Amino acid sequence: MDTEEYCPICKTDKYLSPDMKFLINPECYHKICESCVDRFYSLGPSKCMYPNCNKILRRNKFKTQVFDDLSIEKECDVRSRVMKVFNKNEEDFSDLKDYNQYLEEIEDIVNNLVNNVDIEETEKKLKDYELLNQKEILENNTKQVEKDQIQADLTKLETQLKQEKRRHEKQTAEEDKLLKKANEAALIDQMQNESAQPPQAVRMHNTNVLRKSSARKKHIKELEEQINMHRRALGAGGHGIESSVPPQTPFTPFNGDKDRTKYYQFQDNYYDPIFNDMVSKDPTFTASGYDIKKYFKRSLAEAFTGLNIFVSEEIS
């Protein structure tokens, strides 16, 4: 039977007790069912129940498994642990290269911890870094928390705005319907009474509707402004590297502008009886959109390509 189906300690079967949950401990990643964890570890730290596994486990470190693959689960844990210490952001670096170096370092540590390479050394490295950069790590953590807060606010506001907009649309549609009905009724009234002006009631209704809809529009605008403000607050931190880069000129394939000097004066007509004749008389040329001027231009351009290159001097 597959180990997923029953707890190896108490042999409780998942089939018979479908409520059973498995827990794992990041120390050794052995699966134990919830009730066993309660039984063995509620009194304090104890050894892992698996044979030959001598890890000491604690009750509060047990957690539910997120990924089926335990190696992924382990990597995620290690990564979150490392990232708590190595928590610098892109904007903390002045140079993209430095930042990449930093990321590389993180990956090395994660890789070592996951694959059990130089564990002691890596752990020491991690600890040293933590001690050295305690203050920075704390600062970065608070920064991150703030940022997350702003992001959360932003999402909340955005959903709010969406809802408001939807409500506004719905209400306008409803009011339009009512207004149309009222107008129709008024028209019938008018035709019956032959009075020149629409009745007071309809006019009142119209102004009311207008006032309401403008108020709603104002509210939506306010919300939008708030969102923009939040966005700016978020965006302000994100340009540490970009702003130090000089403004880039538009992309040019050869790193420079094309030389616009006219080395020749282009004419619409050139003397070449044979070629001109051929192109004008043969419909296959004109049918395919062949333009004789393009050929002239290309030939002229090639005539002034490389005229100033003295190969013997430039090739060394």
Added chain:
Amino acid sequence: MTSSDSTNQEETPQPEKHSKQITNDDLYRRSTQFRFWSFTEQRLKDLKRSTNEKGAANLKERISQLDPSIPEVSEIWEKDLVKPLTVEEEVKIVEYYARKAQGLANYFKLPTQSRATAISFFRKFFLVNSCIQFHPQYIMYTCLFLAAKSDNHFIGIKEFSKAIPKTTPESILQYEFQILQSLKFALLCHHPYKPLYGFFLDFQVEMKNNIQSDKLAELYDHARDKVSEALFSDVSFLFTPSQIALAAYYELNPELVTSYLSKKFSQLSTINEDEQLKPSPNIQTKLVDNLKHCIELSHASFDPEIEEVTQISRKVHYCIDPMKLVKKMQKQKAVS
């Protein structure tokens, strides 16, 4: 953030007023023809010599590996009967087959451009490979086939080999990759024909008062012949296509080209406000000297005599397969 923004702005250098100008010359400098296949005269000479030496060394090795039990082999060793080609002989036979390629291209009715490409491929191949290892005749067929293909004038391989006696599709295709490799996979060739036509057009505008249209057309035709002839010399490795084209005109009508150039350069120095782009004062004389040199070198090509070539060709056959000589000697001995 706003404060750091302002400091950053101070630090960043203002974009230069004159950004770098990319001229057509710069574009040519990026071409494979300039980067891989342009040399100084000395370098070209050295290259030919070192290729020949490499071929000779290869031949020596192959001869030494022949079966020593055959009596004729030791005779070859003693009397040194299989001699490698000299550089001059190589040049001659390559030239001969380059001219053959032209005739064959005409038979297939290839455009001038493709014909020139084939000759260019062929000459480039024998700049890095020696005739001691490859017979130019077979390489020439493959070069022609490849040039037609790369210049968008495809001829089917079956049709191609049917038209050439004693060839099979395989015998032509077997060298294809080797040639591509020797060309460093750079298949685009810039030939002087387009610049030649370009100058013909520009002469019409600039030299309106100096020469009549029909005379100019005549001049163009003759210049075209000159350019076609120059394909067999080394000028394509030493000069740019537009210089070769202008040199062809210069050879036929130096007065016209001289006055054309002075008119052009005076125009250039007036319309260019940018100091950077202004032509330097002595560039015209430099260019003319360059053209003269180009003409001189283009005459270095010659049409080798057929008897001489057959002799060299026989030598090439033995160089490529020394066993042929062995068999011939055995036959002679059997007869006598």
